[in-house]
Amino acid sequence: xxxxxxxxxxxxxxxxxxxxxxxxxxxxxxxxxxxxxxxxxxxxxxxxxxxxxxxxxxxxxxxxxxxxxxxxxxxxxxxxxxxxxxxxxxxxxxxxxxxxxxxxxxxxxxxxxxxxxxxxxxxxxxxxxxxxxxxxxxxxxxxxxxxxxxxxxxxxxxxxxxxxxxxxxxxxxxxxxxxxxxxxxxxxxxxxxxxxxxxxxxxxxxxxxxxxxxxxxxxxxxxxxxxxxxxxxxxxxxxxxxxxxxxxxxxxxxxxxxxxxxxxxxxxxxxxxxxxxxxxxxxxxxxxxxxxxxxxxxxxxxxxxxxxxxxxxxxxxxxxxxxxxxxxxxxxxxxxxxxxxxxxxxxxxxxxxxxxxxxxxxxxxxxxxxxxxxxxxxxxxxxxxxxxxxxxxxxxxxxxxxx
Amino acid sequence: xxxxxxxxxxxxxxxxxxxxxxxxxxxxxxxxxxxxxxxxxxxxxxxxxxxxxxxxxxxxxxxxxxxxxxxxxxxxxxxxxxxxxxxxxxxxxxxxxxxxxxxxxx
Ligand SMILES: Cc1cc2nc3c(=O)[nH]c(=O)nc-3n(C[C@H](O)[C@H](O)[C@H](O)COP(=O)(O)OP(=O)(O)OC[C@H]3O[C@@H](n4cnc5c(N)ncnc54)[C@H](O)[C@@H]3O)c2cc1C
Ligand code: FES
Numbered sequence: 001x002x003x004x005x006x007x008x009x010x011x012x013x014x015x016x017x018x019x020x021x022x023x024x025x026x027x028x029x030x031x032x033x034x035x036x037x038x039x040x041x042x043x044x045x046x047x048x049x050x051x052x053x054x055x056x057x058x059x060x061x062x063x064x065x066x067x068x069x070x071x072x073x074x075x076x077x078x079x080x081x082x083x084x085x086x087x088x089x090x091x092x093x094x095x096x097x098x099x100x101x102x103x104x105x106x107x108x109x110x111x112x113x114x115x116x117x118x119x120x121x122x123x124x125x126x127x128x129x130x131x132x133x134x135x136x137x138x139x140x141x142x143x144x145x146x147x148x149x150x151x152x153x154x155x156x157x158x159x160x161x162x163x164x165x166x167x168x169x170x171x172x173x174x175x176x177x178x179x180x181x182x183x184x185x186x187x188x189x190x191x192x193x194x195x196x197x198x199x200x201x202x203x204x205x206x207x208x209x210x211x212x213x214x215x216x217x218x219x220x221x222x223x224x225x226x227x228x229x230x231x232x233x234x235x236x237x238x239x240x241x242x243x244x245x246x247x248x249x250x251x252x253x254x255x256x257x258x259x260x261x262x263x264x265x266x267x268x269x270x271x272x273x274x275x276x277x278x279x280x281x282x283x284x285x286x287x288x289x290x291x292x293x294x295x296x297x298x299x300x301x302x303x304x305x306x307x308x309x310x311x312x313x314x315x316x317x318x319x320x321x322x323x324x325x326x327x328x329x330x331x332x333x334x335x336x337x338x339x340x341x342x343x344x345x346x347x348x349x350x351x352x353x354x355x356x357x358x359x360x361x362x363x364x365x366x367x368x369x370x371x372x373x374x375x376x377x378x379x380x381x382x383x384x385x386x387x388x389x390x391x392x393x394x395x396x397x398x399x400x401x402x403x
Numbered sequence: 404x405x406x407x408x409x410x411x412x413x414x415x416x417x418x419x420x421x422x423x424x425x426x427x428x429x430x431x432x433x434x435x436x437x438x439x440x441x442x443x444x445x446x447x448x449x450x451x452x453x454x455x456x457x458x459x460x461x462x463x464x465x466x467x468x469x470x471x472x473x474x475x476x477x478x479x480x481x482x483x484x485x486x487x488x489x490x491x492x493x494x495x496x497x498x499x500x501x502x503x504x505x506x507x508x509x
Contacts, residue, residue, distance in 0.1 A: 064434075292443065327447070371477065
Protein backbone atom coordinates (compact mmCIF):
# COMPACT_ATOMS: atom_id res chain seq x y z
CA UNK A 1 0.00 0.00 0.00
CA UNK A 2 1.19 3.49 -0.82
CA UNK A 3 2.20 5.74 2.03
CA UNK A 4 -0.31 7.81 3.98
CA UNK A 5 1.03 11.35 4.22
CA UNK A 6 -0.37 13.39 7.10
CA UNK A 7 0.09 17.15 7.08
CA UNK A 8 -0.28 19.01 10.37
CA UNK A 9 -1.28 22.63 9.78
CA UNK A 10 -3.71 23.93 7.21
CA UNK A 11 -2.14 27.01 5.65
CA UNK A 12 -0.13 28.03 2.60
CA UNK A 13 2.53 25.35 2.96
CA UNK A 14 0.01 22.60 3.73
CA UNK A 15 -2.09 23.32 0.63
CA UNK A 16 0.99 23.48 -1.57
CA UNK A 17 2.45 20.27 -0.16
CA UNK A 18 -0.81 18.39 -0.73
CA UNK A 19 -1.26 19.75 -4.27
CA UNK A 20 2.36 19.07 -5.18
CA UNK A 21 2.26 15.54 -3.75
CA UNK A 22 -0.63 14.81 -6.13
CA UNK A 23 0.94 16.52 -9.13
CA UNK A 24 4.20 14.63 -8.47
CA UNK A 25 2.23 11.39 -8.57
CA UNK A 26 1.85 10.43 -4.90
CA UNK A 27 -0.79 7.68 -4.95
CA UNK A 28 -1.42 7.14 -1.24
CA UNK A 29 -3.79 8.91 1.07
CA UNK A 30 -3.17 12.52 2.10
CA UNK A 31 -4.74 14.05 5.22
CA UNK A 32 -4.49 17.69 6.29
CA UNK A 33 -5.15 18.43 9.97
CA UNK A 34 -5.86 22.14 10.41
CA UNK A 35 -6.76 24.01 13.55
CA UNK A 36 -8.73 26.75 11.80
CA UNK A 37 -12.21 26.11 10.44
CA UNK A 38 -11.34 27.52 7.01
CA UNK A 39 -9.74 25.56 4.20
CA UNK A 40 -6.15 26.70 3.57
CA UNK A 41 -6.13 30.40 2.70
CA UNK A 42 -3.78 33.21 1.78
CA UNK A 43 -2.78 35.47 4.62
CA UNK A 44 -1.24 38.39 2.67
CA UNK A 45 -4.62 40.00 1.85
CA UNK A 46 -5.58 39.92 5.55
CA UNK A 47 -3.72 43.18 6.17
CA UNK A 48 -4.53 44.52 2.70
CA UNK A 49 -7.65 43.91 0.59
CA UNK A 50 -9.47 41.66 3.04
CA UNK A 51 -9.08 44.23 5.81
CA UNK A 52 -10.27 46.99 3.48
CA UNK A 53 -13.25 44.89 2.46
CA UNK A 54 -12.27 44.69 -1.22
CA UNK A 55 -11.92 40.89 -1.15
CA UNK A 56 -14.60 38.51 0.12
CA UNK A 57 -13.57 35.59 2.30
CA UNK A 58 -13.90 32.88 -0.36
CA UNK A 59 -11.43 34.75 -2.57
CA UNK A 60 -8.75 34.09 0.04
CA UNK A 61 -8.95 30.31 -0.34
CA UNK A 62 -5.86 28.87 -2.01
CA UNK A 63 -7.94 26.15 -3.64
CA UNK A 64 -11.72 25.88 -3.72
CA UNK A 65 -13.08 23.37 -1.17
CA UNK A 66 -13.98 20.95 -4.03
CA UNK A 67 -10.31 20.67 -4.93
CA UNK A 68 -9.50 18.58 -1.88
CA UNK A 69 -12.27 16.11 -2.48
CA UNK A 70 -11.53 15.86 -6.19
CA UNK A 71 -7.85 15.25 -5.39
CA UNK A 72 -8.42 12.69 -2.66
CA UNK A 73 -7.06 14.96 0.05
CA UNK A 74 -8.76 14.55 3.42
CA UNK A 75 -9.36 17.82 5.26
CA UNK A 76 -9.81 17.64 9.01
CA UNK A 77 -10.59 21.25 9.82
CA UNK A 78 -11.11 22.73 13.25
CA UNK A 79 -8.89 19.96 14.62
CA UNK A 80 -5.70 20.63 16.59
CA UNK A 81 -2.90 18.10 16.61
CA UNK A 82 -1.74 17.78 20.21
CA UNK A 83 1.18 15.36 20.09
CA UNK A 84 3.32 13.25 17.81
CA UNK A 85 4.10 9.66 18.76
CA UNK A 86 7.18 9.03 16.65
CA UNK A 87 7.68 5.38 17.50
CA UNK A 88 4.02 4.54 16.91
CA UNK A 89 3.86 6.96 13.94
CA UNK A 90 0.65 8.58 15.09
CA UNK A 91 -0.56 12.12 15.55
CA UNK A 92 -2.88 12.69 18.49
CA UNK A 93 -5.91 14.95 18.19
CA UNK A 94 -8.94 15.49 20.46
CA UNK A 95 -10.91 13.60 17.81
CA UNK A 96 -8.68 10.52 17.88
CA UNK A 97 -5.27 9.49 16.61
CA UNK A 98 -4.25 9.66 12.97
CA UNK A 99 -1.64 7.15 11.79
CA UNK A 100 0.99 8.28 9.30
CA UNK A 101 3.72 6.82 7.17
CA UNK A 102 5.20 10.25 6.45
CA UNK A 103 4.40 13.38 8.39
CA UNK A 104 4.73 16.99 7.22
CA UNK A 105 4.71 19.74 9.83
CA UNK A 106 3.30 22.93 8.32
CA UNK A 107 2.13 24.59 11.52
CA UNK A 108 3.20 28.13 10.57
CA UNK A 109 3.64 30.69 13.29
CA UNK A 110 1.68 32.55 15.90
CA UNK A 111 1.79 36.17 17.01
CA UNK A 112 4.01 37.44 19.76
CA UNK A 113 1.71 38.92 22.40
CA UNK A 114 2.16 42.06 24.43
CA UNK A 115 2.75 41.54 28.09
CA UNK A 116 1.94 44.84 29.72
CA UNK A 117 -0.59 46.18 32.13
CA UNK A 118 -3.85 46.39 30.23
CA UNK A 119 -2.66 44.49 27.18
CA UNK A 120 -5.28 41.79 27.59
CA UNK A 121 -8.19 44.24 27.46
CA UNK A 122 -10.90 43.53 24.90
CA UNK A 123 -9.98 46.14 22.29
CA UNK A 124 -6.36 45.04 21.85
CA UNK A 125 -6.12 43.00 18.66
CA UNK A 126 -3.60 40.94 16.72
CA UNK A 127 -3.70 40.10 13.05
CA UNK A 128 -2.88 36.62 11.86
CA UNK A 129 -6.11 34.93 10.80
CA UNK A 130 -9.46 35.53 9.11
CA UNK A 131 -11.04 35.35 12.57
CA UNK A 132 -8.74 38.14 13.79
CA UNK A 133 -9.67 40.44 10.90
CA UNK A 134 -13.35 39.71 11.35
CA UNK A 135 -13.02 41.02 14.91
CA UNK A 136 -11.07 44.11 13.83
CA UNK A 137 -13.10 45.21 10.84
CA UNK A 138 -16.15 46.55 12.68
CA UNK A 139 -13.84 49.07 14.40
CA UNK A 140 -12.62 50.48 11.11
CA UNK A 141 -14.79 53.57 11.15
CA UNK A 142 -13.83 56.99 9.95
CA UNK A 143 -12.55 59.26 12.70
CA UNK A 144 -11.72 56.50 15.21
CA UNK A 145 -8.35 56.51 16.92
CA UNK A 146 -6.25 53.48 16.13
CA UNK A 147 -2.94 52.88 17.86
CA UNK A 148 -0.74 50.37 16.05
CA UNK A 149 2.07 48.78 18.03
CA UNK A 150 4.95 47.81 15.77
CA UNK A 151 6.08 49.41 12.49
CA UNK A 152 6.83 46.23 10.59
CA UNK A 153 5.17 45.25 7.32
CA UNK A 154 1.91 44.27 8.95
CA UNK A 155 1.72 47.41 11.09
CA UNK A 156 2.38 49.63 8.08
CA UNK A 157 -0.09 47.81 5.85
CA UNK A 158 -2.77 48.17 8.50
CA UNK A 159 -1.84 51.85 8.87
CA UNK A 160 -2.30 52.34 5.12
CA UNK A 161 -5.75 50.74 5.07
CA UNK A 162 -6.81 52.66 8.18
CA UNK A 163 -5.50 56.05 7.03
CA UNK A 164 -7.19 55.57 3.65
CA UNK A 165 -10.45 54.85 5.48
CA UNK A 166 -10.11 58.10 7.45
CA UNK A 167 -9.11 56.72 10.84
CA UNK A 168 -6.69 58.67 13.03
CA UNK A 169 -3.64 56.46 13.12
CA UNK A 170 -0.64 56.43 15.46
CA UNK A 171 2.17 53.93 15.08
CA UNK A 172 4.32 53.11 18.09
CA UNK A 173 7.70 51.53 17.40
CA UNK A 174 10.44 50.52 19.81
CA UNK A 175 13.21 50.99 17.19
CA UNK A 176 14.32 54.34 15.84
CA UNK A 177 12.73 53.78 12.41
CA UNK A 178 10.02 51.71 10.71
CA UNK A 179 10.85 48.32 9.11
CA UNK A 180 14.12 48.45 11.05
CA UNK A 181 14.49 44.66 11.21
CA UNK A 182 14.06 44.04 7.49
CA UNK A 183 15.39 46.91 5.45
CA UNK A 184 17.78 49.83 5.08
CA UNK A 185 17.30 53.38 6.41
CA UNK A 186 16.52 54.76 2.89
CA UNK A 187 13.52 52.49 2.52
CA UNK A 188 12.40 53.16 6.09
CA UNK A 189 12.50 56.90 5.62
CA UNK A 190 10.65 56.60 2.30
CA UNK A 191 7.78 54.72 3.96
CA UNK A 192 7.85 57.04 6.96
CA UNK A 193 7.34 59.98 4.59
CA UNK A 194 4.54 58.31 2.65
CA UNK A 195 2.60 57.48 5.81
CA UNK A 196 3.14 60.90 7.34
CA UNK A 197 1.73 62.47 4.19
CA UNK A 198 -1.35 60.29 4.66
CA UNK A 199 -1.73 61.63 8.19
CA UNK A 200 -0.16 58.79 10.18
CA UNK A 201 1.75 59.77 13.35
CA UNK A 202 4.89 57.87 14.26
CA UNK A 203 6.35 57.43 17.72
CA UNK A 204 9.82 55.93 17.41
CA UNK A 205 12.20 54.84 20.17
CA UNK A 206 9.00 54.28 22.04
CA UNK A 207 8.90 53.11 25.59
CA UNK A 208 5.45 51.60 25.81
CA UNK A 209 4.23 51.89 29.38
CA UNK A 210 0.66 50.86 29.98
CA UNK A 211 -2.73 50.63 28.44
CA UNK A 212 -5.17 52.65 30.49
CA UNK A 213 -8.85 51.91 30.75
CA UNK A 214 -11.29 49.72 32.66
CA UNK A 215 -12.79 47.08 30.42
CA UNK A 216 -11.30 48.64 27.30
CA UNK A 217 -8.10 50.49 26.53
CA UNK A 218 -8.76 54.21 26.36
CA UNK A 219 -5.23 55.60 26.33
CA UNK A 220 -1.83 54.22 25.52
CA UNK A 221 1.06 55.70 27.47
CA UNK A 222 4.17 56.12 25.33
CA UNK A 223 7.34 57.93 26.47
CA UNK A 224 5.19 59.70 29.03
CA UNK A 225 2.74 60.87 26.38
CA UNK A 226 -0.92 59.80 26.36
CA UNK A 227 -2.28 58.55 23.03
CA UNK A 228 -6.02 58.35 22.78
CA UNK A 229 -7.12 54.91 21.53
CA UNK A 230 -10.48 53.52 20.45
CA UNK A 231 -8.65 50.31 19.69
CA UNK A 232 -5.16 48.90 19.43
CA UNK A 233 -3.61 46.51 16.89
CA UNK A 234 -0.28 44.94 17.74
CA UNK A 235 2.04 43.62 15.07
CA UNK A 236 5.19 42.94 17.03
CA UNK A 237 6.40 39.82 15.34
CA UNK A 238 5.64 36.14 15.19
CA UNK A 239 7.01 33.01 16.77
CA UNK A 240 7.32 29.66 15.02
CA UNK A 241 4.69 27.09 16.00
CA UNK A 242 7.26 24.43 16.76
CA UNK A 243 6.13 23.05 20.13
CA UNK A 244 4.74 19.77 18.74
CA UNK A 245 8.12 19.11 17.16
CA UNK A 246 10.01 20.10 20.28
CA UNK A 247 7.84 17.92 22.51
CA UNK A 248 8.44 15.02 20.14
CA UNK A 249 12.21 15.46 20.48
CA UNK A 250 12.93 16.78 16.98
CA UNK A 251 15.76 19.28 16.61
CA UNK A 252 14.28 22.74 17.13
CA UNK A 253 16.18 26.05 17.24
CA UNK A 254 13.72 28.94 17.09
CA UNK A 255 11.89 26.88 14.44
CA UNK A 256 11.98 23.27 13.30
CA UNK A 257 15.39 22.60 11.78
CA UNK A 258 15.16 21.22 8.24
CA UNK A 259 17.81 20.36 5.67
CA UNK A 260 17.76 21.38 2.01
CA UNK A 261 15.23 18.58 1.30
CA UNK A 262 12.84 19.72 4.02
CA UNK A 263 13.75 16.78 6.29
CA UNK A 264 13.70 17.14 10.06
CA UNK A 265 15.87 15.08 12.39
CA UNK A 266 13.35 12.19 12.03
CA UNK A 267 13.61 10.55 8.56
CA UNK A 268 9.81 10.17 8.32
CA UNK A 269 9.01 13.73 9.34
CA UNK A 270 9.35 16.76 7.08
CA UNK A 271 8.50 20.41 7.69
CA UNK A 272 7.80 23.48 5.54
CA UNK A 273 6.93 27.14 5.85
CA UNK A 274 7.03 29.63 8.73
CA UNK A 275 7.59 26.92 11.36
CA UNK A 276 11.03 25.98 9.97
CA UNK A 277 14.60 27.20 10.11
CA UNK A 278 17.04 26.21 7.39
CA UNK A 279 20.53 27.05 6.24
CA UNK A 280 19.98 29.55 3.46
CA UNK A 281 22.82 29.90 0.96
CA UNK A 282 21.83 33.48 0.15
CA UNK A 283 22.08 34.48 3.78
CA UNK A 284 25.05 32.26 4.53
CA UNK A 285 23.44 31.26 7.81
CA UNK A 286 20.38 29.60 9.30
CA UNK A 287 17.24 31.65 8.83
CA UNK A 288 13.55 31.47 9.57
CA UNK A 289 11.62 33.05 6.72
CA UNK A 290 8.08 34.34 7.05
CA UNK A 291 6.87 34.46 3.47
CA UNK A 292 4.58 32.92 0.90
CA UNK A 293 7.60 32.17 -1.29
CA UNK A 294 9.26 30.11 1.42
CA UNK A 295 6.04 28.28 2.30
CA UNK A 296 5.38 27.37 -1.33
CA UNK A 297 8.93 26.46 -2.29
CA UNK A 298 9.68 24.42 0.83
CA UNK A 299 6.38 22.58 0.41
CA UNK A 300 7.34 21.71 -3.17
CA UNK A 301 10.73 20.44 -2.02
CA UNK A 302 9.09 18.24 0.61
CA UNK A 303 6.65 16.81 -1.94
CA UNK A 304 9.55 16.11 -4.28
CA UNK A 305 11.46 14.31 -1.54
CA UNK A 306 8.48 12.19 -0.49
CA UNK A 307 7.76 11.15 -4.07
CA UNK A 308 11.36 10.04 -4.50
CA UNK A 309 12.61 12.90 -6.67
CA UNK A 310 14.56 14.96 -4.15
CA UNK A 311 15.54 18.47 -5.22
CA UNK A 312 17.43 20.78 -2.95
CA UNK A 313 16.01 24.11 -1.85
CA UNK A 314 17.83 26.92 -3.64
CA UNK A 315 15.27 29.63 -4.30
CA UNK A 316 16.08 33.29 -3.79
CA UNK A 317 13.83 34.54 -0.97
CA UNK A 318 11.28 37.10 -2.10
CA UNK A 319 8.42 39.04 -0.59
CA UNK A 320 6.07 41.89 -1.34
CA UNK A 321 4.07 44.49 0.56
CA UNK A 322 1.25 46.72 -0.68
CA UNK A 323 0.66 50.09 0.97
CA UNK A 324 -1.54 52.78 -0.60
CA UNK A 325 -0.76 52.59 -4.32
CA UNK A 326 2.80 51.44 -3.66
CA UNK A 327 4.11 47.97 -4.27
CA UNK A 328 7.29 47.00 -2.50
CA UNK A 329 8.94 43.88 -3.88
CA UNK A 330 12.00 42.52 -2.23
CA UNK A 331 14.38 39.72 -3.18
CA UNK A 332 17.30 38.32 -1.23
CA UNK A 333 17.99 38.98 2.42
CA UNK A 334 19.22 42.39 3.50
CA UNK A 335 21.95 42.68 6.10
CA UNK A 336 22.73 45.96 7.92
CA UNK A 337 26.38 45.87 6.85
CA UNK A 338 25.58 45.72 3.10
CA UNK A 339 26.58 48.55 0.76
CA UNK A 340 23.40 50.37 -0.31
CA UNK A 341 23.13 51.46 -3.96
CA UNK A 342 20.15 53.61 -4.84
CA UNK A 343 18.70 53.50 -8.35
CA UNK A 344 16.12 56.16 -9.17
CA UNK A 345 14.76 58.93 -6.98
CA UNK A 346 12.61 58.08 -3.93
CA UNK A 347 10.75 61.36 -4.53
CA UNK A 348 9.23 59.79 -7.67
CA UNK A 349 7.98 56.76 -5.67
CA UNK A 350 9.59 54.55 -8.30
CA UNK A 351 13.06 53.45 -7.28
CA UNK A 352 15.10 50.61 -5.85
CA UNK A 353 17.73 50.05 -3.20
CA UNK A 354 20.25 47.35 -4.04
CA UNK A 355 22.39 45.71 -1.39
CA UNK A 356 25.91 44.59 -2.27
CA UNK A 357 27.88 42.30 0.00
CA UNK A 358 31.59 42.33 -0.91
CA UNK A 359 30.55 43.55 -4.36
CA UNK A 360 28.05 40.72 -4.93
CA UNK A 361 24.34 41.48 -5.17
CA UNK A 362 22.68 40.15 -2.00
CA UNK A 363 19.26 41.81 -1.97
CA UNK A 364 17.01 44.43 -3.51
CA UNK A 365 14.01 46.46 -2.33
CA UNK A 366 12.08 47.74 -5.34
CA UNK A 367 9.25 50.23 -5.06
CA UNK A 368 6.92 50.29 -8.05
CA UNK A 369 9.95 48.99 -9.94
CA UNK A 370 9.32 45.48 -11.25
CA UNK A 371 12.37 45.30 -13.56
CA UNK A 372 14.65 46.06 -10.63
CA UNK A 373 12.94 43.33 -8.61
CA UNK A 374 12.76 40.67 -11.34
CA UNK A 375 16.27 41.26 -12.72
CA UNK A 376 17.60 41.71 -9.20
CA UNK A 377 16.22 38.29 -8.26
CA UNK A 378 17.97 36.67 -11.25
CA UNK A 379 21.25 38.40 -10.47
CA UNK A 380 21.09 37.39 -6.80
CA UNK A 381 20.54 33.77 -7.88
CA UNK A 382 23.65 34.00 -10.06
CA UNK A 383 25.74 35.58 -7.34
CA UNK A 384 26.49 38.44 -9.73
CA UNK A 385 29.28 40.87 -8.90
CA UNK A 386 28.03 44.30 -9.96
CA UNK A 387 29.50 47.70 -10.61
CA UNK A 388 27.68 50.10 -8.25
CA UNK A 389 27.96 52.94 -10.77
CA UNK A 390 26.15 50.99 -13.50
CA UNK A 391 23.54 49.77 -11.04
CA UNK A 392 22.85 53.33 -9.92
CA UNK A 393 22.39 54.61 -13.48
CA UNK A 394 18.72 54.41 -14.52
CA UNK A 395 19.77 55.12 -18.12
CA UNK A 396 21.24 51.62 -18.27
CA UNK A 397 18.35 49.14 -18.55
CA UNK A 398 18.24 46.51 -15.79
CA UNK A 399 18.80 43.77 -18.36
CA UNK A 400 22.22 45.29 -19.12
CA UNK A 401 23.52 46.32 -15.72
CA UNK A 402 25.54 43.15 -15.29
CA UNK A 403 27.44 43.38 -18.58
CA UNK B 404 -20.59 36.08 -16.22
CA UNK B 405 -18.32 34.92 -19.01
CA UNK B 406 -17.61 31.56 -20.54
CA UNK B 407 -13.85 31.14 -20.71
CA UNK B 408 -11.89 28.41 -22.44
CA UNK B 409 -8.55 27.58 -20.83
CA UNK B 410 -6.24 25.38 -22.89
CA UNK B 411 -3.40 23.54 -21.16
CA UNK B 412 -0.03 23.30 -22.88
CA UNK B 413 -0.85 19.65 -23.75
CA UNK B 414 -3.97 20.82 -25.61
CA UNK B 415 -6.52 19.82 -22.98
CA UNK B 416 -9.44 22.29 -22.97
CA UNK B 417 -11.48 23.45 -20.00
CA UNK B 418 -14.60 25.50 -20.64
CA UNK B 419 -15.89 27.18 -17.50
CA UNK B 420 -18.25 29.95 -16.40
CA UNK B 421 -16.53 32.72 -14.46
CA UNK B 422 -18.40 35.33 -12.40
CA UNK B 423 -17.95 39.04 -13.11
CA UNK B 424 -15.37 40.77 -10.97
CA UNK B 425 -13.13 37.75 -10.53
CA UNK B 426 -9.86 37.66 -12.44
CA UNK B 427 -9.12 35.24 -15.27
CA UNK B 428 -6.58 33.68 -12.87
CA UNK B 429 -9.24 33.13 -10.19
CA UNK B 430 -11.55 31.61 -12.81
CA UNK B 431 -8.96 28.90 -13.42
CA UNK B 432 -8.12 28.26 -9.77
CA UNK B 433 -11.78 28.09 -8.67
CA UNK B 434 -12.61 25.65 -11.45
CA UNK B 435 -9.63 23.37 -10.83
CA UNK B 436 -8.02 24.23 -14.16
CA UNK B 437 -4.33 23.32 -13.89
CA UNK B 438 -1.47 25.31 -15.40
CA UNK B 439 -1.70 28.60 -13.49
CA UNK B 440 0.29 28.71 -10.24
CA UNK B 441 -0.56 32.23 -9.04
CA UNK B 442 1.88 32.06 -6.13
CA UNK B 443 1.18 35.63 -4.98
CA UNK B 444 -2.58 35.18 -5.19
CA UNK B 445 -3.12 38.00 -7.66
CA UNK B 446 -0.89 40.73 -6.23
CA UNK B 447 0.99 41.15 -9.54
CA UNK B 448 4.13 40.22 -7.65
CA UNK B 449 5.13 36.78 -8.98
CA UNK B 450 4.38 36.41 -12.73
CA UNK B 451 3.29 32.77 -12.26
CA UNK B 452 -0.17 33.34 -13.75
CA UNK B 453 1.09 33.88 -17.30
CA UNK B 454 -1.32 33.07 -20.16
CA UNK B 455 -1.45 33.61 -23.92
CA UNK B 456 -4.60 35.37 -25.05
CA UNK B 457 -6.16 34.06 -28.26
CA UNK B 458 -5.35 36.50 -31.08
CA UNK B 459 -9.04 37.17 -31.79
CA UNK B 460 -9.46 38.51 -28.25
CA UNK B 461 -6.47 40.80 -28.07
CA UNK B 462 -8.37 43.91 -29.12
CA UNK B 463 -10.99 43.34 -26.40
CA UNK B 464 -8.49 43.03 -23.58
CA UNK B 465 -8.28 45.72 -20.92
CA UNK B 466 -4.94 47.54 -21.32
CA UNK B 467 -1.91 46.45 -19.32
CA UNK B 468 -0.78 48.55 -16.39
CA UNK B 469 2.90 49.39 -16.12
CA UNK B 470 3.46 46.85 -13.38
CA UNK B 471 1.99 43.97 -15.39
CA UNK B 472 4.04 44.83 -18.46
CA UNK B 473 7.30 45.08 -16.56
CA UNK B 474 6.65 41.86 -14.63
CA UNK B 475 5.88 40.10 -17.92
CA UNK B 476 9.12 41.32 -19.47
CA UNK B 477 10.93 38.96 -17.12
CA UNK B 478 8.69 35.87 -17.41
CA UNK B 479 9.65 32.90 -19.63
CA UNK B 480 8.48 32.43 -23.24
CA UNK B 481 6.76 35.78 -23.42
CA UNK B 482 4.95 36.63 -26.68
CA UNK B 483 2.99 39.67 -27.87
CA UNK B 484 -0.20 38.05 -26.59
CA UNK B 485 1.16 37.29 -23.13
CA UNK B 486 -0.78 38.55 -20.11
CA UNK B 487 -0.76 38.04 -16.36
CA UNK B 488 -4.17 36.47 -15.85
CA UNK B 489 -4.60 37.92 -12.35
CA UNK B 490 -4.69 41.38 -13.91
CA UNK B 491 -7.59 40.64 -16.30
CA UNK B 492 -10.95 41.29 -14.67
CA UNK B 493 -13.82 39.17 -15.98
CA UNK B 494 -16.99 40.80 -17.30
CA UNK B 495 -19.67 39.93 -19.84
CA UNK B 496 -17.48 41.61 -22.46
CA UNK B 497 -15.07 38.67 -22.18
CA UNK B 498 -17.73 36.01 -22.82
CA UNK B 499 -16.12 33.42 -25.10
CA UNK B 500 -12.52 34.33 -24.20
CA UNK B 501 -9.86 31.75 -25.03
CA UNK B 502 -6.52 31.64 -23.20
CA UNK B 503 -3.64 29.16 -23.38
CA UNK B 504 -1.26 28.29 -20.59
CA UNK B 505 2.53 28.05 -21.00
CA UNK B 506 4.36 24.75 -20.37
CA UNK B 507 5.59 25.99 -17.03
CA UNK B 508 5.10 29.03 -14.84
CA UNK B 509 8.65 28.88 -13.46
C1 LIG C 1 -1.43 39.78 7.86
C2 LIG C 1 -0.36 39.05 7.12
C3 LIG C 1 0.14 39.59 5.93
C4 LIG C 1 1.13 38.92 5.22
N1 LIG C 1 1.59 39.46 4.04
C5 LIG C 1 2.50 38.79 3.31
C6 LIG C 1 2.93 39.29 2.03
O1 LIG C 1 2.51 40.34 1.57
N2 LIG C 1 3.82 38.56 1.33
C7 LIG C 1 4.33 37.37 1.79
O2 LIG C 1 5.13 36.74 1.11
N3 LIG C 1 3.95 36.88 3.00
C8 LIG C 1 3.05 37.57 3.76
N4 LIG C 1 2.65 37.06 4.97
C9 LIG C 1 3.28 35.83 5.48
C10 LIG C 1 2.67 34.58 4.90
O3 LIG C 1 1.28 34.66 4.91
C11 LIG C 1 3.16 33.38 5.69
O4 LIG C 1 4.56 33.32 5.57
C12 LIG C 1 2.54 32.08 5.20
O5 LIG C 1 1.16 32.06 5.44
C13 LIG C 1 3.20 30.88 5.88
O6 LIG C 1 2.54 29.71 5.52
P1 LIG C 1 2.54 28.45 6.49
O7 LIG C 1 1.73 27.40 5.81
O8 LIG C 1 3.91 28.15 6.92
O9 LIG C 1 1.78 28.94 7.79
P2 LIG C 1 0.29 29.45 7.96
O10 LIG C 1 -0.26 30.01 6.70
O11 LIG C 1 0.31 30.27 9.18
O12 LIG C 1 -0.53 28.12 8.28
C14 LIG C 1 -0.33 27.34 9.43
C15 LIG C 1 -1.66 26.75 9.83
O13 LIG C 1 -1.44 25.66 10.71
C16 LIG C 1 -2.37 25.68 11.76
N5 LIG C 1 -1.83 24.96 12.91
C17 LIG C 1 -0.82 25.34 13.73
N6 LIG C 1 -0.60 24.41 14.67
C18 LIG C 1 -1.48 23.42 14.46
C19 LIG C 1 -1.75 22.16 15.11
N7 LIG C 1 -1.07 21.77 16.18
N8 LIG C 1 -2.75 21.39 14.62
C20 LIG C 1 -3.48 21.79 13.54
N9 LIG C 1 -3.25 22.95 12.88
C21 LIG C 1 -2.27 23.75 13.33
C22 LIG C 1 -2.56 27.16 12.00
O14 LIG C 1 -3.77 27.41 12.67
C23 LIG C 1 -2.57 27.71 10.58
O15 LIG C 1 -3.86 27.67 10.02
C24 LIG C 1 1.65 37.70 5.71
C25 LIG C 1 1.15 37.17 6.91
C26 LIG C 1 0.16 37.82 7.61
C27 LIG C 1 -0.37 37.24 8.89
S1 FES D 1 -0.82 35.74 -9.45
FE1 FES D 1 1.12 36.58 -9.01
S2 FES D 1 1.37 37.96 -10.66
FE2 FES D 1 -0.56 37.10 -11.09
